Amino acid sequence: MVRSSPQNAHIGSAEQGRGPRCCGIVNAPILLIGASSGIGLATAKLLQQEGRAIITAGRRDPGLGAPHITFDVLTSTIPTDQLPTELGGLAYFPGSIDLKPLRSTKADDLRAAFELNVLGAFTTVQACADRLKKVPGSGIVLFSTVAVGRGMAFHSSVAAAKGAVEGLTRSLAAELAPTVRVNCIAPSLTRTPLAEKLLSSPEREAASAERHPLKRVGEADDIAAMAAFLLGERARWITGQVIGVDGGMSAI
Ligand SMILES: NC(=O)c1ccc[n+]([C@@H]2O[C@H](COP(=O)([O-])OP(=O)(O)OC[C@H]3O[C@@H](n4cnc5c(N)ncnc54)[C@H](OP(=O)(O)O)[C@@H]3O)[C@@H](O)[C@H]2O)c1
Numbered sequence: 001m002v003r004s005s006p007q008n009a010h011i012g013s014a015e016q017g018r019g020p021r022c023c024g025i026v027n028a029p030i031l032l033i034g035a036s037s038g039i040g041l042a043t044a045k046l047l048q049q050e051g052r053a054i055i056t057a058g059r060r061d062p063g064l065g066a067p068h069i070t071f072d073v074l075t076s077t078i079p080t081d082q083l084p085t086e087l088g089g090l091a092y093f094p095g096s097i098d099l100k101p102l103r104s105t106k107a108d109d110l111r112a113a114f115e116l117n118v119l120g121a122f123t124t125v126q127a128c129a130d131r132l133k134k135v136p137g138s139g140i141v142l143f144s145t146v147a148v149g150r151g152m153a154f155h156s157s158v159a160a161a162k163g164a165v166e167g168l169t170r171s172l173a174a175e176l177a178p179t180v181r182v183n184c185i186a187p188s189l190t191r192t193p194l195a196e197k198l199l200s201s202p203e204r205e206a207a208s209a210e211r212h213p214l215k216r217v218g219e220a221d222d223i224a225a226m227a228a229f230l231l232g233e234r235a236r237w238i239t240g241q242v243i244g245v246d247g248g249m250s251a252i
Helices: 021-026 038-049 107-133 156-176 193-199 202-211 220-230
Strands: 030-033 054-058 068-070 089-092 139-143 181-187 242-245
Touching (some): 030 038, 030 107, 038 054, 089 107, 107 139, 107 156, 139 220, 156 181, 181 220, 193 202, 220 242
Parallel strands (some): 030 054, 030 089, 054 068, 089 139, 139 181, 181 242
16 A cells, blocks of 8 residues: 655645656656665665655565555556556666576576566566656666676576566667666675675675675665666666676676
């Protein structure tokens, strides 16, 4: 259920999410799927600091005082009857890092990776597209990984699924232009609950940091800064891009 808060009180009203036409994406709310932890939570906080109205959706309410829609992308699509008529942006954060050698990777691992990373993003964009099209310059942000552009051992299921997300990004960018911009962020290892196991000891973290030209792993805020930028007016001439935020890992 969407719960109104003083900050976003206008979203729950009859004028749900309708900012003055003159101000376009600045006033229309941004829908964040999966903002209860990690990069999604950091992005939600940053957007709130910037004065943008947000709506969160996912299994857990992040408790930021913004309207929240409870749903699970693996079992349903976003209930659009709980959304305002216009959206200024959409970011889809749910994703996986399921690392396994080839011999123990099952077909079901690939299916699970595709359902969460690709199908969930696709059905959410499909459900929200008409609302985004009402706000010229609105932005969609999807998530890939550095492991698509660089071959990394044991990443076959996640790299395959995120590779599909990159293709989806470019196709949707073509189809939804010129009204809606669609971009993708490809992070390297970033300190979030999802990456907890990979950073479980000082030794593992030091080894990971050493592999990055900028000699540290990512923080959720590093990635959130790019997400908030891509969802904002200053990114108005950027679409169809996969942008590495990876401490230099993909290029150097
Ligand atoms: N962290 C990294 O090192 C890293 C590296 C490369 C790429 N990425 C990508 O960056 C994105 C964000 O990652 P993160 O590290 O911030 O992940 P995270 O901490 O696990 O956060 C994922 C968010 O998605 C939500 N979510 C997960 N499953 C869901 C479901 N079935 N239905 C609805 N919501 C669901 C979670 O909320 P609930 O549990 O409340 O539903 C959570 O808020 C992901 O796509 C990930 O693949 C991350």
